[in-house]
Amino acid sequence: MASFDLAQQPHRRFNPLTGEWLLVSPHRALRPWQGQQEAPDRSQRPAYDPGCYLCPGNTRAGGIVNPPYTGTFVFDNDFAALTPDAPHGAVEVGGLLRAEAESGLARVICFSPRHDLTLPEMSTADIRGVVDVWAAQFAELGVREDINYVQIFENKGAVMGCSNPHPHGQIWAQRTVPGDPAKETVQQLAYYQQHGRTLLTDYLEIELREQTRVVIENAHWVALVPFWAAWPFETLVLPRRAVQDITQLTDAEKDAFADIIRRLTIRYDNLFLTSFPYSAGLHQRPTDGQEHPEWHLHMHFFPPLLRSATVRKFMVGYEMLANPQRDITPEYAAQRLHELPEVHYKQTGE
Amino acid sequence: MASFDLAQQPHRRFNPLTGEWLLVSPHRALRPWQGQQEAPDRSQRPAYDPGCYLCPGNTRAGGIVNPPYTGTFVFDNDFAALTPDAPHGAVEVGGLLRAEAESGLARVICFSPRHDLTLPEMSTADIRGVVDVWAAQFAELGVREDINYVQIFENKGAVMGCSNPHPHGQIWAQRTVPGDPAKETVQQLAYYQQHGRTLLTDYLEIELREQTRVVIENAHWVALVPFWAAWPFETLVLPRRAVQDITQLTDAEKDAFADIIRRLTIRYDNLFLTSFPYSAGLHQRPTDGQEHPEWHLHMHFFPPLLRSATVRKFMVGYEMLANPQRDITPEYAAQRLHELPEVHYKQTGE
Ligand SMILES: O=P(O)(O)O[C@H]1O[C@H](CO)[C@@H](O)[C@H](O)[C@H]1O
Ligand SMILES: O=P(O)(O)O[C@H]1O[C@H](CO)[C@@H](O)[C@H](O)[C@H]1O
Numbered sequence: 001m002a003s004f005d006l007a008q009q010p011h012r013r014f015n016p017l018t019g020e021w022l023l024v025s026p027h028r029a030l031r032p033w034q035g036q037q038e039a040p041d042r043s044q045r046p047a048y049d050p051g052c053y054l055c056p057g058n059t060r061a062g063g064i065v066n067p068p069y070t071g072t073f074v075f076d077n078d079f080a081a082l083t084p085d086a087p088h089g090a091v092e093v094g095g096l097l098r099a100e101a102e103s104g105l106a107r108v109i110c111f112s113p114r115h116d117l118t119l120p121e122m123s124t125a126d127i128r129g130v131v132d133v134w135a136a137q138f139a140e141l142g143v144r145e146d147i148n149y150v151q152i153f154e155n156k157g158a159v160m161g162c163s164n165p166h167p168h169g170q171i172w173a174q175r176t177v178p179g180d181p182a183k184e185t186v187q188q189l190a191y192y193q194q195h196g197r198t199l200l201t202d203y204l205e206i207e208l209r210e211q212t213r214v215v216i217e218n219a220h221w222v223a224l225v226p227f228w229a230a231w232p233f234e235t236l237v238l239p240r241r242a243v244q245d246i247t248q249l250t251d252a253e254k255d256a257f258a259d260i261i262r263r264l265t266i267r268y269d270n271l272f273l274t275s276f277p278y279s280a281g282l283h284q285r286p287t288d289g290q291e292h293p294e295w296h297l298h299m300h301f302f303p304p305l306l307r308s309a310t311v312r313k314f315m316v317g318y319e320m321l322a323n324p325q326r327d328i329t330p331e332y333a334a335q336r337l338h339e340l341p342e343v344h345y346k347q348t349g350e
Numbered sequence: 351m352a353s354f355d356l357a358q359q360p361h362r363r364f365n366p367l368t369g370e371w372l373l374v375s376p377h378r379a380l381r382p383w384q385g386q387q388e389a390p391d392r393s394q395r396p397a398y399d400p401g402c403y404l405c406p407g408n409t410r411a412g413g414i415v416n417p418p419y420t421g422t423f424v425f426d427n428d429f430a431a432l433t434p435d436a437p438h439g440a441v442e443v444g445g446l447l448r449a450e451a452e453s454g455l456a457r458v459i460c461f462s463p464r465h466d467l468t469l470p471e472m473s474t475a476d477i478r479g480v481v482d483v484w485a486a487q488f489a490e491l492g493v494r495e496d497i498n499y500v501q502i503f504e505n506k507g508a509v510m511g512c513s514n515p516h517p518h519g520q521i522w523a524q525r526t527v528p529g530d531p532a533k534e535t536v537q538q539l540a541y542y543q544q545h546g547r548t549l550l551t552d553y554l555e556i557e558l559r560e561q562t563r564v565v566i567e568n569a570h571w572v573a574l575v576p577f578w579a580a581w582p583f584e585t586l587v588l589p590r591r592a593v594q595d596i597t598q599l600t601d602a603e604k605d606a607f608a609d610i611i612r613r614l615t616i617r618y619d620n621l622f623l624t625s626f627p628y629s630a631g632l633h634q635r636p637t638d639g640q641e642h643p644e645w646h647l648h649m650h651f652f653p654p655l656l657r658s659a660t661v662r663k664f665m666v667g668y669e670m671l672a673n674p675q676r677d678i679t680p681e682y683a684a685q686r687l688h689e690l691p692e693v694h695y696k697q698t699g700e
Contacts, residue, residue, distance in 0.1 A: 082375065316511045
């Protein structure tokens with residue numbers, strides 16, 4: 001009898017964090033690509049760009065002048081998708097048209113004064129500075145009555161809609177808990193109620209035993225390609241200790257978080273010898289005043305590239321109408337990332 | 351008291367077809383765009399391209415020769431994401447690694463022998479030919495024991511991952527019901543059980559009364575921007591009569607379907623004077639042998655463009671980690687589409 005082979009045969013995988021399925025078509029990785037090519041990011045940027053609205057000392061839209069900052073720098077987004085002062089209200093027609101006012105705020109976090117850097121090109125100490133800002137922002141926003149979820153994220157690269165290459169991330173914080181963290185809350189809570197441990201504690205134990213999807217580890221963190229990854233080189237960065245949010249990390253855990261972000265993103269850049277685009281972000285407990293022992297802080301990296309610096313995965317058609325779908329297996333992606341060196345290609349002059 | 355204003359103020363809207371929410375930030379439409387620009391599709395293509403693997407008489411990957419077809423032409427995808435012969439099997443580790451074999455098939459449907467056309471440039475009679483193939487394929491695949499869902503779709507334009515501009519769509523048909531149609535089944539069933547009418551029957555009634563989101567109508571169909579649209583110019587194409595699948599349409603309804611597809615896609619092309627990219631597809635009842643009186647056939651159009659032929663909406667960062675988000679309101683998008691002429695811009699020489 002032919003036996004079921006995850007490496008060769010079309011199959012579905014279940015995402016226990018969202019409760020949704022994904023289609024995997026490993027054999028399809030062989031098809032030729034004649035479609036759109038992306039421009040690889042091989043730009044050489046100056047350390048300071050007088051035309052950049054994020055560089056220290058420059059003037060932003062609306063006339064505000066950035067301070068001459070030397071580390072990180074946080075400000076309210078000049079084009080915030082969420083505003084704090086929105087009047088309450090709702091619309092309801094026949095149970096089918098339903099809308100309600102939403103309030104919140106949006107901030108921008110500059111990771112470095114240096115216009116020419118990205119996370120993988122920063123020192124571990126400087127990335128630790130970014131981790132500290134994330135923690136301080138979560139602490140500040142999380143206690144606010146009107147904020148029940150704090151979404152910290154980064155869009156990196158033009159292909160991910162990032163309109164300025166200056167290293168920066170964003171925070172969108174709001175009154176309601178958005179869809180994905182809400183799903184993850186439901187799933188993690190169900191697991192925690194049944195097992196008394198967080199879902200990701202038990203998942204991590206399986207992954208450390210199997211090792212086939214682990215990319216890198218340090219004393220406090222593991223980066224792996226999750227069994228249910230939808231994007232070709234998607235990763236999940238997990239603390240070994242189940243903490244609900246970033247403020248609960250010890251000093252050593254924060255250092256180790258900076259270390260694993262640096263080493264993972266260097267590998268990403270080294271994969272296709274390009275500044276590797278992605279959207280990445282933290283998932284943490286809702287800040288709704290509940291305890292949330294079920295929550296296990298983690299960071300998702302969703303990179304679009306599939307075959308090279310110029311060929312991306314398109315989540316279109318079938319994916320938009322039916323189901324996410326991937327070609328290369330998570331195991332293959334993990335192995336590729338695992339084998340890469342941890343010295344940035346720009347350093348070795350490749 | 352300041353009152354709640356959907357046109358000006360950040361708010362959330364509920365999608366009753368999926369049960370999920372979306373963030374709307376109308377005020378943000380004003381922000382300047384300095385990010386990635388797409389190449390607009392203004393290509394002049396020949397009616398026949400000797401290098402195209404979809405043109406009549408040409409040889410495809412793997413050596414198969416296309417017949418000298420004169421209307422539509424259907425064949426099995428040479429790089430199918432789903433295969434019929436997959437051995438059964440499953441993987442399960444601790445309830446957290448879960449995979450199961452999936453079987454099915456993938457087909458390509460050429461809409462026309464003419465390499466230089468797209469749906470909006472075809473005659474209503476020729477689009478009716480495409481509707482007939484969709485119906486014939488659904489009938490053929492829907493009765494198969496091993497096929498429980500038939501996903502018919504089109505990726506149009508390089509920005510939507512379409513690797514060949516020859517007018518064509520696809521069918522992916524499989525053993526399980528994929529995520530989105532499964533969600534729509536749950537939502538439509540709950541509504542049907544409560545009200546005894548399909549969700550989309552009642553929704554359409556509201557939209558025809560309000561008129562603010564209706565783009566175009568004919569005797570049997572309505573195209574509108576749904577109240578919960580996530581993509582800037584997303585539309586929903588609905589038959590007035592609640593049918594579960596395309597094979598139940600009368601002859602007149604099929605003609606009218608072709609008519610509304612033609613008129614809608616001409617408006618799309620006229621919006622930014624470009625061959626308008628999108629992913630579009632039919633949602634129909636699962637072919638699992640059940641009756642599905644709750645199902646109301648519809649077609650989704652998901653186009654990425656936001657401001658012009660070169661500036662798209664990026665569903666990244668916040669959208670990948672938290673929630674879909676849009677800037678311009680569905681009402682504004684509907685009005686823009688509603689005001690456009692129905693003669694294709696190439697015809698008027700603009
Ligand atoms: O099958 P194609 O056209 O080669 O591929 C395209 O459509 C598929 C189905 O929507 C997607 O999975 C691919 O990412 C996309 O590039
Ligand atoms: O806020 P930015 O960087 O201008 O905009 C970018 O990130 C946002 C949040 O992920 C997205 O909604 C936008 O589509 C994207 O272009």
